[in-house]
Amino acid sequence: QVQLVESGGGLVQAGGSLRLSCAASGRTFSSYAMGWFRQAPGKEREFVAAISGRDFYTYYADSVKGRFTISRDNAKNTASLQMNNLRPEDTAVYYCAARQVPSIRRVEEEYDYWGQGTQVTVSS
Numbered sequence: 001q002v003q004l005v006e007s008g009g010g011l012v013q014a015g016g017s018l019r020l021s022c023a024a025s026g027r028t029f030s031s032y033a034m035g036w037f038r039q040a041p042g043k044e045r046e047f048v049a050a051i052s053g054r055d056f057y058t059y060y061a062d063s064v065k066g067r068f069t070i071s072r073d074n075a076k077n078t079a080s081l082q083m084n085n086l087r088p089e090d091t092a093v094y095y096c097a098a099r100q101v102p103s104i105r106r107v108e109e110e111y112d113y114w115g116q117g118t119q120v121t122v123s124s
Helices: none
Strands: 004-007 010-013 018-024 033-039 046-051 058-060 068-073 078-083 092-099 118-123
Touching: 004 092, 018 033, 018 092, 018 118, 033 068, 033 078, 046 068, 046 078, 058 068
Parallel strands: 010 118
Antiparallel strands: 004 018, 018 078, 033 046, 033 092, 046 058, 068 078, 092 118
16 A cells, blocks of 8 residues: 655745645556545645656646646655745645546546645735
């Protein structure tokens, strides 16, 4: 079973940047699509970004397109989310997720493994 551990969350002022990292266990990391989701207080969990396992295709939610960048380093078993120009509405717990096939999906039910989440708070 894959274990995912997020890090890099914190408090940042609007307009600032944070970089989230997700460290994954296992030896088949490149076969997994990776995604980032977030859940704000009182809101449903929503898709943020995803990247395919080997071809590195990416897809972003409209709300973060142009501001966030998802990447991965298969040699290090890590996935990252670079978040720039952060807005207060980006405040949420951010979750790293892994799908056992390399193709991208944007629905949380398609993902098999989840990290514990890391808090991102954007102040005005």
